[in-house]
Amino acid sequence: xxxxxxxxxxxxxxxxxxxxxxxxxxxxxxxxxxxxxxxxxxxxxxxxxxxxxxxxxxxxxxxxxxxxxxxxxxxxxxxxxxxxxxxxxxxxxxxxxxxxxxxxxxxxxxxxxxxxxxxxxxxxxxxxxxxxxxxxxxxxxxxxxxxxxxxxxxxxxxxxxxxxxxxxxxxxxxxxxxxxxxxxxxxxxxxxxxxxxxxxxxxxxxxxxxxxxxxxxxxxxxxxxxxxxxxxxxxxxxxxxxxxxxxxxxxxxxxxxxxxxxx
Amino acid sequence: xxxxxxxxxxxxxxxxxxxxxxxxxxxxxxxxxxxxxxxxxxxxxxxxxxxxxxxxxxxxxxxxxxxxxxxxxxxxxxxxxxxxxxxxxxxxxxxxxxxxxxxxxxxxxxxxxxxxxxxxxxxxxxxxxxxxxxxxxxxxxxxxxxxxxxxxxxxxxxxxxxxxxxxxxxxxxxxxxxxxxxxxxxxxxxxxxxxxxxxxxxxxxxxxxxxxxxxxxxxxxxxxxxxxxxxxxxxxxxxxxxxxxxxxxxxxxxxxxxxxxxxxxxxxxxxxxxxxxxxxxxxxxxxxxxxxxxxxxxxxxxxx
Numbered sequence: 001x002x003x004x005x006x007x008x009x010x011x012x013x014x015x016x017x018x019x020x021x022x023x024x025x026x027x028x029x030x031x032x033x034x035x036x037x038x039x040x041x042x043x044x045x046x047x048x049x050x051x052x053x054x055x056x057x058x059x060x061x062x063x064x065x066x067x068x069x070x071x072x073x074x075x076x077x078x079x080x081x082x083x084x085x086x087x088x089x090x091x092x093x094x095x096x097x098x099x100x101x102x103x104x105x106x107x108x109x110x111x112x113x114x115x116x117x118x119x120x121x122x123x124x125x126x127x128x129x130x131x132x133x134x135x136x137x138x139x140x141x142x143x144x145x146x147x148x149x150x151x152x153x154x155x156x157x158x159x160x161x162x163x164x165x166x167x168x169x170x171x172x173x174x175x176x177x178x179x180x181x182x183x184x185x186x187x188x189x190x191x192x193x194x195x196x197x198x199x200x201x202x203x204x205x206x207x208x209x210x211x212x213x214x215x216x217x218x219x220x221x222x223x224x225x226x227x228x229x230x231x232x233x234x235x236x237x238x239x240x241x242x243x244x245x246x247x248x249x250x251x252x253x254x255x256x257x258x259x260x261x262x263x
Numbered sequence: 264x265x266x267x268x269x270x271x272x273x274x275x276x277x278x279x280x281x282x283x284x285x286x287x288x289x290x291x292x293x294x295x296x297x298x299x300x301x302x303x304x305x306x307x308x309x310x311x312x313x314x315x316x317x318x319x320x321x322x323x324x325x326x327x328x329x330x331x332x333x334x335x336x337x338x339x340x341x342x343x344x345x346x347x348x349x350x351x352x353x354x355x356x357x358x359x360x361x362x363x364x365x366x367x368x369x370x371x372x373x374x375x376x377x378x379x380x381x382x383x384x385x386x387x388x389x390x391x392x393x394x395x396x397x398x399x400x401x402x403x404x405x406x407x408x409x410x411x412x413x414x415x416x417x418x419x420x421x422x423x424x425x426x427x428x429x430x431x432x433x434x435x436x437x438x439x440x441x442x443x444x445x446x447x448x449x450x451x452x453x454x455x456x457x458x459x460x461x462x463x464x465x466x467x468x469x470x471x472x473x474x475x476x477x478x479x480x481x482x483x484x485x486x487x488x489x490x491x492x493x494x495x496x497x498x499x500x501x502x503x504x505x506x507x508x509x510x511x512x513x514x515x516x517x518x519x520x521x522x523x524x525x526x527x528x529x530x531x532x533x534x535x536x537x538x539x540x541x542x543x544x545x546x547x548x549x550x551x552x553x554x555x556x557x558x559x560x561x562x563x564x565x566x567x
Binding site: 075076159162163165166167169170172173175176177179180181183184185186187188189190191193 | 383384385419449451452489546548550551
């Protein structure tokens with residue numbers, strides 16, 4: 001049924017902002033390219049662990065931003081401000097709980113994702129660099145946990161950080177220097193809490209966001225790998241409208257469309 | 264691309280300089296308002312109105328008249344070599360100067376902040392001597408668990424505990440053993456292994472208004488709850504993971520009051536009490552060897 005002129009007019013008006021954006025940025029096409037890219041037909045639930053980790057990180061990001069509105073990184077006020085968040089702020093207990101438990105969820109999901117990539121052999125050529133980026137993400141994520149643990153400023157967090165910094169301090173040659181930089185001096189003092197806070201909420205999240213961008217770029221560029229039991233022979237069938245790989249990308253594992261895999 | 268070639272291309276207005284005058288007028292008006300100069304407000308407003316009118320007139324010119332003919336094409340560019348775009352010395356110079364300037368600017372804005380973050384932790388953070396109260400508050404031969412603020416200006420975070428024992432006179436001078444309670448494994452607080460006499464607890468007021476808490480104790484040694492490090496009453500390691508003897512504090516006695524000096528590290532203590540021979544080293548982080556072959560791992564301690 002041909003669309004009426006009025007309907008066409010309405011559609012055109014509704015789509016105008018999107019067309020405007022697309023003409024000036026190409027963003028719509030980019031998002032489509034990202035969301036509707038081809039993946040192997042036999043991916044399974046294990047392939048969602050990376051997205052789950054990303055979601056956990058986004059939860060940390062959002063809850064952390066809101067916690068930062070109430071938290072005071074001052075040795076005399078930090079503990080009280082945490083009590084204030086937990087007991088007085090509307091739903092503050094939920095927010096703090098999400099950030100606190102979400103931190104563990106983030107780390108655990110990272111390890112599950114890592115195990116999936118390892119057991120599926122998805123770290124092999126040409127995805128070695130993405131494994132390396134993932135390891136850097138794991139390290140920055142663990143360091144987020146270390147710096148965040150001090151912020152409640154109670155006895156547990158204080159002494160755990162004393163021990164943690166001194167473990168760093170026993171590294172050969174550079175250890176004492178590393179622990180001095182972490183403490184902001186020879187002893188844990190008023191500077192240490194602000195230093196950890198700054199690292200926890202500015203330095204490391206920035207590094208993690210950059211590394212996640214690189215991680216996703218490589219995932220999109222290289223495609224998702226098939227599971228090891230896949231019937232689709234990786235790298236044999238090429239999507240028809242895809243150009244042949246250049247010499248630098250020969251042997252790249254590229255998924256075929258569903259059902260065309262050569263058995 | 265030449266204008267008018269693509270029918271989907273929106274028609275763009277010609278470049279115009281009128282907004283600059285408009286902006287100057289608005290700025291003049293606002294400055295006039297801030298400094299309460301009515302002539303400046305008037306002049307700025309007049310400039311803004313005039314240039315705004317000219318700008319609007321220019322913008323709507325296309326609607327009122329037919330668009331002017333396309334300007335003459337620019338001078339022909341020198342032909343580029345096929346395949347490779349031509350490179351001129353000037354373009355190489357521009358590229359190098361852009362990268363070089365970028366590097367210089369990047370260095371200027373990143374290196375000083377890095378120094379601010381990294382250098383202060385290694386500077387000498389001197390503190391005043393801590394008054395631990397009158398010498399008579401420390402009975403001879405008995406340990407006193409002494410709790411004090413090491414740097415009152417830093418507040419509670421600088422609260423420290425030391426095990427203080429008066430050893431009697433040595434060559435006519437009072438002798439004290441002052442052991443830091445921090446375990447030299449990883450810095451947890453050690454506890455006296457023995458009775459604490461809470462009922463004999465004393466609080467001493469110092470001249471700068473601080474309070475020092477004294478609790479007598481009769482330990483058989485010191486133990487760390489974290490990982491099981493154990494020490495004898497001279498601070499020598501007897502069991503567990505610590506790598507050296509417990510740190511100690513220097514002390515001085517002035518006007519009959521015990522003053523706490525800088526901390527130092529100890530590899531081991533021979534003998535006991537006033538006649539103990541203390542193998543003294545510069546203060547080191549917990550877990551760092553100060554003697555033996557393992558000290559090659561910690562050649563320089565950053566503390567000045």
